[in-house]
Amino acid sequence: MNSPRWLKRLGSSLIIGGQAIAAIARGKIDRIDLFDQLLEAGPGSFLIVLITGVAAGTVFNIQVAAELSRQGVGSQVGGLLAIGMAREIAPLLTATLLTGKVATAYAAQLGTMKVTEQIDAITMLRTDPVEYLVVPRLIAMVIMAPVQCLLFFSVALWSGQISSTALYQIPPGVFWNSVRDWLVLTDLPFMLIKAVVFGLQIAVIACGWGLTTRGGPKEVGTSTTGAVVMTLVTVSLVDVLLTQVLFG
Numbered sequence: 001m002n003s004p005r006w007l008k009r010l011g012s013s014l015i016i017g018g019q020a021i022a023a024i025a026r027g028k029i030d031r032i033d034l035f036d037q038l039l040e041a042g043p044g045s046f047l048i049v050l051i052t053g054v055a056a057g058t059v060f061n062i063q064v065a066a067e068l069s070r071q072g073v074g075s076q077v078g079g080l081l082a083i084g085m086a087r088e089i090a091p092l093l094t095a096t097l098l099t100g101k102v103a104t105a106y107a108a109q110l111g112t113m114k115v116t117e118q119i120d121a122i123t124m125l126r127t128d129p130v131e132y133l134v135v136p137r138l139i140a141m142v143i144m145a146p147v148q149c150l151l152f153f154s155v156a157l158w159s160g161q162i163s164s165t166a167l168y169q170i171p172p173g174v175f176w177n178s179v180r181d182w183l184v185l186t187d188l189p190f191m192l193i194k195a196v197v198f199g200l201q202i203a204v205i206a207c208g209w210g211l212t213t214r215g216g217p218k219e220v221g222t223s224t225t226g227a228v229v230m231t232l233v234t235v236s237l238v239d240v241l242l243t244q245v246l247f248g
């Protein structure tokens with residue numbers, strides 16, 4: 001009985017990811033391409049992370065502040081927002097945004113190169129396609145995912161503070177005091193660990209799906225969609241595991 005194709009591609013992606021990590025350990029890094037990929041995964045995605053962070057912080061805070069104010073504990077709004085963002089919302093939403101913005105680009109770029117036989121040409125030139133194409137993308141995502149996550153968290157907190165002060169007359173000092181009271185010392189490092197793991201997953205699966213594309217140009221779209229779906233599913237599953245390990 002043949003295994004489903006998605007399972008074979010997932011296995012291939014893990015092997016490609018292992019090869020990329022081994023190449024990084026050997027110092028096989030194309031610094032010029034790495035800079036380009038850092039720009040794509042970083043500044044190229046800042047705006048969408050910024051806008052979503054503002055919206056998430058404001059909407060979450062409106063819901064929570066309204067309820068807590070009715071209960072007479074509006075002073076705890078900041079703390080609840082902070083732990084909700086740090087432990088779950090910021091890393092997961094950042095990973096979702098980067099999947100939509102960066103993973104699609106990775107899968108489409110490498111998928112197009114595969115079906116147009118550019119990967120074969122690179123191999124014939126005695127260049128390892130994993131070292132040349134996957135390594136810079138993987139490093140870029142592992143570096144930029146926690147940076148984007150921290151940006152999302154900061155923007156969400158500030159937008160939450162501004163909205164709670166404007167809509168529910170909660171003084172800024174009270175808001176930030178509750179943030180300090182509720183946040184545990186390990187919350188931010190654990191948030192960044194989640195972001196690094198998610199960044200690694202996004203890069204490995206997107207590049208793996210791109211390099212295992214078969215057929216013509218039509219398959220590039222199918223591969224890109226498959227990479228996004230698989231990334232979101234695996235990120236959600238790993239999130240459950242990490243939440244239990246880090247915050248359980």
